[in-house]
Amino acid sequence: MIIAVDAAGGDHYPENPVKGSIQALNDRDDLTIILVGPEDSVNSELSNYEYDQERLLVEDAPEVIGMDESPARAVKTKQNSSIVKGLGMHKAGKCAGFVSAGNTGALLAASTFLLGKLEGVSRPTIAAVYPTVKGVRLMLDVGANLEVRPEMFLQFARMGEIFTREIMDIDDPQVGLLNIGEEPEKGTDTLKEAFTELKSLPNFVGNVEGRDIFDAGADVFLCDALVGNVLLKFGESIPAALKKFIKSGIEKLELGPQEAKAVQKVLKVSLSEFDADRIGGVPFLGVDGVSMVGHGSSSPLAVKNMILNAVKCVDHDINEKIVASLK
Amino acid sequence: MIIAVDAAGGDHYPENPVKGSIQALNDRDDLTIILVGPEDSVNSELSNYEYDQERLLVEDAPEVIGMDESPARAVKTKQNSSIVKGLGMHKAGKCAGFVSAGNTGALLAASTFLLGKLEGVSRPTIAAVYPTVKGVRLMLDVGANLEVRPEMFLQFARMGEIFTREIMDIDDPQVGLLNIGEEPEKGTDTLKEAFTELKSLPNFVGNVEGRDIFDAGADVFLCDALVGNVLLKFGESIPAALKKFIKSGIEKLELGPQEAKAVQKVLKVSLSEFDADRIGGVPFLGVDGVSMVGHGSSSPLAVKNMILNAVKCVDHDINEKIVASLK
Structure with missing residues (x-):
């Protein structure tokens, strides 16, 4: 399965998308990832790591949509952004899904516009x-x-x-x-x-x-x-x-320093449910494709989990099930 | 200053309204409280305590509005309830405010209907x-x-x-x-x-x-x-x-029992900001009077603080200031 990953999305690109992609590849042998983003900086980041070059490709997308840019305008004017190119590749059947930690509004607009809505979804x-x-x-x-x-x-x-x-x-x-x-x-x-x-x-x-x-x-x-x-x-x-x-x-x-430390340790463990990285991202439900969005602060782990969730959405035929359920 | 207290409101009446009223009287010498509720049970509860009988009066209101009753109907049909009688007394100038831990919807409806709205408030x-x-x-x-x-x-x-x-x-x-x-x-x-x-x-x-x-x-x-x-x-x-x-x-x-205990002690102290009892209640802002509502589970301390907040609203001419500000 091929998943496209936005290498120019989120607060820590290209580092976190690149690291997360490599981690996902190590997790699943049947996975190929296309990193979509400014070629030079993505390749420069990639040169820091060892990875299976046959399963990790780069698609140049020189334009970057900022986290605070007006979504509709950005999608319309930046045809060579990672978001527009990545979702376009998904629409053309070149990959089974697209994941990004980028501008949520732009992702929603581009996903709806480029992929279209599922049958029965308003x-x-x-x-x-x-x-x-x-x-x-x-x-x-x-x-x-x-x-x-x-x-x-x-x-x-x-x-x-x-x-x-x-x-x-x-x-x-x-x-x-x-x-x-x-x-x-x-x-x-x-x-x-x-x-x-x-x-x-x-x-x-x-x-x-x-x-x-x-x-x-x-x-x-x-x-x-x-x-x-x-x-x-x-x-x-x-x-x-x-x-x-x-x-x-x-x-x-x-409290003394030792007790205080115990308390903080418990707090950290107790609040692990709140850790967005464990979850990765969430899909735009109702679009005719698999488009996942993660928090801007997504760590490499979050990117990895987002990719694996996209794979799961494809494996489980989520969209076919939604269309059948709405009939 | 005279404040009327709903002795038939909340999950623990007449006990908590009675106890809270006595605590408020001990806090302020210039305060007189009228407990509004079923006379027999209020007097029976009062017989358990020592208090200044000249400053703590009882007004019989035999009907009780339940916490889950439909507000509009309850207010219309239960003219002898503590809520309708207490707010009626406030409207008639027999007390400077009314506080209750009772049915919020009924209190809002009765406060709006009986006291009316302040000038300039939609x-x-x-x-x-x-x-x-x-x-x-x-x-x-x-x-x-x-x-x-x-x-x-x-x-x-x-x-x-x-x-x-x-x-x-x-x-x-x-x-x-x-x-x-x-x-x-x-x-x-x-x-x-x-x-x-x-x-x-x-x-x-x-x-x-x-x-x-x-x-x-x-x-x-x-x-x-x-x-x-x-x-x-x-x-x-x-x-x-x-x-x-x-x-x-x-x-x-x-964790061992001692460390676990330390953690729980810290948690309790840390979450004291969440303690509704410390605050007491909140007013219906915009009604032509002082009508305070507290949580159904209000403790005696919560009732006391609600009474003191009502006194403060009167002392600070809250409603005059609101009307002036809306002009």
């Missing part, structure tokens, strides 16, 4: 994995659709259900609608109508509340992109904030 | 205090308005600013609009228009994101009730979830 969506006390769960939408129509929630539910079962290995995933209360009559008109639509799913657990997230009151949490994006970024800030809370606790209790 | 709002690494900050709306028009965000900003300065003792409070990105063009049409309205405030810091909450990127976080309510309940779930995360960390590291 709008592609960005999902995120969220830490819970029972392991990570899925939340969507976290960035693509600020306004979600009731039938779109139903599509999100089906796509999320397939992704959690096939890729996150959660048996019989339960779907919940994030709302201000559990009763069916709670929330906006849109949420009330969505509740009615979702009732047709056998695995819909009803409305869930903010307090149900950490307890994994559902395996797939449905929300609009405003709620999801605020929650996602809030969740990402928890480890750093907790370190500060714990530090002030250690000072208040005037 | 819709009353429920605010909540939120823990940050710099101490608690204010978030609104967290339960009253699922749909917030742009001019309402401006009203929320002014009300929140006055509350944080006068009651939470935050000098020069900064206002932020919770959004999916920092740029003015981010978010729904409503949020974009709200941004434009809010620019007229000298202390508006612009759009803030989920990651800015714990870092106190603003002192007043503005949002609609869907975002606010999900965040509020998610925040309330953090301490319990962390205890589970930390417990699994302790097990993974196979």
Whole structure:
């Protein structure tokens, strides 16, 4: 299988995409990777490592889309960027998927525009994995659709259900609608109508509340992109904030250095569920292809895991299953 | 000053409202409290304590509004409930404020209906205090308005600013609009228009994101009730979830009992910012009176702090300041 990797995306390119790609190749013998990015700098980075040259190719894409660039304009004007070229290669069948830690908005726009939507999907969506006390769960939408129509929630539910079962290995995933209360009559008109639509799913657990997230009151949490994006970024800030809370606790209790060290060690291990690198990235669900996006700060491990998740999406025929489920 | 206290509200009545009232009386000599609730059970509870009988009175309100009752119907049909009677007494000038740990929806409906709105306020709002690494900050709306028009965000900003300065003792409070990105063009049409309205405030810091909450990127976080309510309940779930995360960390590291105890002690102290009891309650901002609501699980300490916050709202002429600010 061939996967294209954005070698000009994220905060640490080309180093992290290159390192992560080599790690992924070491993990899977049947994998070939095409690094898409400015040829010179990618080759210069590659010269630092030993790797199987037959399975790691470079495709020149001299233009770079910055992390803060306006997505629509960047995609339109930078035809020789790694994002536009990589997704174009995917569309042309030259690779089975594309992964990137680059500009999420540009990736969403280019994925939707170049790959098109799956049959039965109104709008592609960005999902995120969220830490819970029972392991990570899925939340969507976290960035693509600020306004979600009731039938779109139903599509999100089906796509999320397939992704959690096939890729996150959660048996019989339960779907919940994030709302201000559990009763069916709670929330906006849109949420009330969505509740009615979702009732047709056998695995819909009803409305869930903010307090149900950490307890994994559902395996797939449905929300609009405003709620999801605020929650996602809030969740990402928890480890750093907790370190500060714990530090002030250690000072208040005037703990000795050895005890303080034990506390910090426990904290580090305890918060490993929050480690985005372990997860790698998440796909744009609903596009006609496999397009994964990772955090801008993605480490080599994150890039590697993103590549392996893309492989899994292909192996498990995610998109065929989504189309069948939406029929 | 006379404050009426709902003796039939919350999960632990009449015990906690009675205990909290007695604690508040011990704190302030100039305070008189009227406990509003079923006379027999309130008096029976009171017989367990010593207190200044001249400053602690009982007003019979035999009907009880349950925590899960439909707010509008409960307020309409239960004229002899503590909520309707207590707010009626406040409206009639028999007390300077009303505090309750009861049914939030019923309290909002009764406060809006019986007390009326302040001049210049489109819709009353429920605010909540939120823990940050710099101490608690204010978030609104967290339960009253699922749909917030742009001019309402401006009203929320002014009300929140006055509350944080006068009651939470935050000098020069900064206002932020919770959004999916920092740029003015981010978010729904409503949020974009709200941004434009809010620019007229000298202390508006612009759009803030989920990651800015714990870092106190603003002192007043503005949002609609869907975002606010999900965040509020998610925040309330953090301490319990962390205890589970930390417990699994302790097990993974196979810590001895003494080290494990030290870790748990630090955790408890570190999470004291999350302790709702310390804060007591929050007011319905925008109603023509002082009506405070606390968590259903409010302890005696929470009730006491809620009463003292109500006193502070009266002492600081909160509502006069809000009306002046909205002119």
